[in-house]
Amino acid sequence: MGQKPITFLRQVISLCVNPDLLNNESFPADARERARRILQGCKGGSLGSYSDSVGVEVIRKDIAAYIERRDGFPSDPDNIFLSTGASDAIKNMVKLMVRGSGRDQTGVMIPIPQYPLYSAVTAELNAVQVNYYLDEDNNWALDIAELERSVKEARQHCTPRVLCVINPGNPTGQVLSKENVREIIKFAAREHLFLMADEVYQDNIYAEGCAFHSFKKTMMELGPEYSTLELASFHSTSKGYMGECGFRGGYMEVINMDPQVKLQLKKLVSTKLCPPVSGQATMDCVVNPPQPGEPSYESFIKEKTAVLKSLAERAKLVAETFNSIEGVTCNTVQGAMYAFPRIALPQRAVEKAKSLGQAPDGFYALQLLEQAGICVVPGSGFGQREGTYHFRTTILPQPDKLKIFMDAFTAFHNKFMKEYAD
Amino acid sequence: MGQKPITFLRQVISLCVNPDLLNNESFPADARERARRILQGCKGGSLGSYSDSVGVEVIRKDIAAYIERRDGFPSDPDNIFLSTGASDAIKNMVKLMVRGSGRDQTGVMIPIPQYPLYSAVTAELNAVQVNYYLDEDNNWALDIAELERSVKEARQHCTPRVLCVINPGNPTGQVLSKENVREIIKFAAREHLFLMADEVYQDNIYAEGCAFHSFKKTMMELGPEYSTLELASFHSTSKGYMGECGFRGGYMEVINMDPQVKLQLKKLVSTKLCPPVSGQATMDCVVNPPQPGEPSYESFIKEKTAVLKSLAERAKLVAETFNSIEGVTCNTVQGAMYAFPRIALPQRAVEKAKSLGQAPDGFYALQLLEQAGICVVPGSGFGQREGTYHFRTTILPQPDKLKIFMDAFTAFHNKFMKEYAD
Known part of the structure; x- marks a missing residue:
């Protein structure tokens, strides 16, 4: 992972x-x-x-x-x-x-x-x-x-x-x-x-x-x-x-x-x-990981702590960044490995998607992939309340990559929202 | 295996x-x-x-x-x-x-x-x-x-x-x-x-x-x-x-x-x-095993040949031994890893099995397990022509164990046939 x-x-x-x-x-x-x-x-x-x-x-x-x-x-x-x-x-x-x-x-x-x-x-x-x-x-x-x-x-x-x-x-x-x-x-x-x-x-x-x-x-x-x-x-x-x-x-x-x-x-x-x-x-x-007193214990705990600490930091970073972007809201990532932010798609974007025979969040995700090279899974693949739009992304990329992802995402999103502003 | x-x-x-x-x-x-x-x-x-x-x-x-x-x-x-x-x-x-x-x-x-x-x-x-x-x-x-x-x-x-x-x-x-x-x-x-x-x-x-x-x-x-x-x-x-x-x-x-x-x-x-x-x-x-000229090739070929040669010997040994026993016939094991001999169960053994609510070959296999500690799979688990009885055994045990198995099997079988002779 x-x-x-x-x-x-x-x-x-x-x-x-x-x-x-x-x-x-x-x-x-x-x-x-x-x-x-x-x-x-x-x-x-x-x-x-x-x-x-x-x-x-x-x-x-x-x-x-x-x-x-x-x-x-x-x-x-x-x-x-x-x-x-x-x-x-x-x-x-x-x-x-x-x-x-x-x-x-x-x-x-x-x-x-x-x-x-x-x-x-x-x-x-x-x-x-x-x-x-x-x-x-x-x-x-x-x-x-x-x-x-x-x-x-x-x-x-x-x-x-x-x-x-x-x-x-x-x-x-x-x-x-x-x-x-x-x-x-x-x-x-x-x-x-x-x-x-x-x-x-x-x-x-x-x-x-x-x-x-x-x-x-x-x-x-x-x-x-x-x-x-x-x-x-x-x-x-x-x-x-x-x-x-x-x-x-x-x-x-x-x-x-x-x-x-x-x-x-x-x-x-x-x-x-x-x-x-x-x-x-x-x-x-x-x-059944290494136990205290066993030769691998210390290095194991060091690796384990580092992974979990980094995941926790990324969980926080991802949600905070999403919430700082207009038209995106994201609940706290309390656990697991994903964020599932909600996007407030403009009506014009929804209509454009429908004219192409695509789900609105699918359209958004495809544009994100094509324009910014970022792959996320549209919310419609997971189910969501009618009329709301989301996507899933993981918190797994390493912090340096996550920063690049977040910047590229923000740029794409702002451009997209401008393009389809109601 | x-x-x-x-x-x-x-x-x-x-x-x-x-x-x-x-x-x-x-x-x-x-x-x-x-x-x-x-x-x-x-x-x-x-x-x-x-x-x-x-x-x-x-x-x-x-x-x-x-x-x-x-x-x-x-x-x-x-x-x-x-x-x-x-x-x-x-x-x-x-x-x-x-x-x-x-x-x-x-x-x-x-x-x-x-x-x-x-x-x-x-x-x-x-x-x-x-x-x-x-x-x-x-x-x-x-x-x-x-x-x-x-x-x-x-x-x-x-x-x-x-x-x-x-x-x-x-x-x-x-x-x-x-x-x-x-x-x-x-x-x-x-x-x-x-x-x-x-x-x-x-x-x-x-x-x-x-x-x-x-x-x-x-x-x-x-x-x-x-x-x-x-x-x-x-x-x-x-x-x-x-x-x-x-x-x-x-x-x-x-x-x-x-x-x-x-x-x-x-x-x-x-x-x-x-x-x-x-x-x-x-x-x-x-x-994609080692190819001629690669460092592992020779030892690989040696291991491969030994395994296949031994399997071929055991295939032959198993079928021949079964065919040397009265009331057992076995086709040539041309390939795969199993022998599927046919056993000519006496009518009294068939009736005994039925009285116990067991399939006749299942009864035979259970007796073999209980009396000789040998585990085979009764033919009824694979399907067989009505009125014929078989079992499946593998040719995988090493030759020394296979010899012990064959001797124990022969002793059991002869005793069984005597016990249930028509």
Whole structure:
């Protein structure tokens, strides 16, 4: 994701790939120990063998231990399913929930704006997409009244069975408060919805006063009335401070799932044999980084802190710059890796776009690409309230590039607004 | 797959994972050059970045070049789709072919016995499984008359649109003759079927007089009447002499596909972002091994030859041993990695199995596991002609272990046959 890889991770994975290096003392002892441990869990002691379809057992144990440390509640390795990135697990989970036709057809509630995987998977699996709108005026908060409106309307024509929540938000960058997470859980319980918590940005929290509150922990804290709810939580190697998306590592923790359904889930994932074992090993490094006292600890913490500090600075810089431009407003980027600014397109620009058969924000984005060489994704790809226009951009470019981007963007935008002024 | 990894491959991948090693001269120059070249094709010069959804361009070019060398006909990198192992590509391709209901519902023709991915995918995607039987009495040959019977009967209740062929066969280990491949192509053309050629065992040919004839090459040689047929061919890092299944590398070449359909295929694969880039790099090593004159060439050829020679010996050993046992018959293992012997189960064993609610070959396999600690897959998992019983076993254990296995198997089998003698 455009940042320097964490050295420890790359050392461990290269050792796992090429065990001839395991006795090479130019690698730190903890990296070699970690690689040995992972390889002992792999069939034939090799990343090149198939693993169990649910993933390597020792890695599932490490993930469960990570979740226990994070939440303070038990996690059962048998509830952990490794996956090919989080997308694969999300798709499998939606697949499991889809049934019926007509008014019995499964409705999947997704936030608008949303990460387009959700709309694509819903369409592909022939489920009904049920939109609930995030509150832009309130820093993209998730309003329970809006969830209630949405589920009520959906019940007229389908059967909502799944509630997807992305926290921290993609593309919207908000971080849910503890109270908000609690309310969402109570709503899901009231409405008998299976909760899918996309928590892949759990390590990407920047704004002061914000913290990550996992759905699992919050649910457990709510006590017996809620702690038996069915929930799947997704995580990934692609985000956080490691950002190793190319290895396609991910997992889901599935809580309180009916054993018969879980058996079907295991059958479903087994048709594709196993997730990439190199991605599984990468996931292990994410959940099991160097500990105090280990030789790599200090340099690891230095790299981790630098990445997260820089991301936080960029999150602030991007939002502030957007807000300093006339006709652009941007909520605080509290977490994740994106800004989703709103652009006040002049009526003449909207009409010009329509005359070209383009969405107004698509037209704006294309002009931005052609005139300034800047690539952003139009808001219509994520969904937005009718009559509002946005785009998504990442906060990932390094600060020097980000400055160039921001200057070029400002120049383009001002010119565009002048050209199409009402 | 239970064999020692090819050194060159593991060197290249570890260098790709950990570019800090690129100047380490204990790695051969060609491995370092190969890793540099792959990384230059990766975004941000890193395996940790997403690639294009269809795969890294330089790797697609290497694959196309490999196919051109293999077949002597042009291959367009734009027709190459990297995938998460071959299974992923096969599933996507079937998905693209499925439509309709009732008599218009897509029928997918698959061999019996088959690799169970096909039946699972057909069921999951709500297509109709159309069986054609391989001819056990003729070393599992693919008989065109049987294809004709099968398609004709299927047309009574569905619309066959896809013909899947596995060559070399899994679990049956036969290798199709050139003439047979030609006849199959002509049949697919006559019946307007999309040909899916599962060619993942193309490097695993053992029996004398057998050779791999790709569907692409054979189709091209047949001239303009056939060279415009639609075809998808699948390959993988999991088989061959490298056997790196844990990296989940694979690709398909899609030939003569309608551009509008290809666009949908690209859209379909993009929902999961990209195949694991480490698996893509592994695929590159498979199609682009050390060349004569390069420093790793000699040791590579030595390793490759040793693996293939040993597999060929084991293929022979396994079939011969099975045939030396009363009540077991086994066709020549011409290719792939499996033997699929037939067992003449006594009527009393069949009845015993039925009284336990088990399939007769499942009962036999369970007894084998419990009494001798040997795990095989019952033939009913692959499909077999009614009233015949088989199991699948691999030829992958090292020769010393294979000898122990064969002795233990023989002892079990003789005891079993005595116990249930009619």
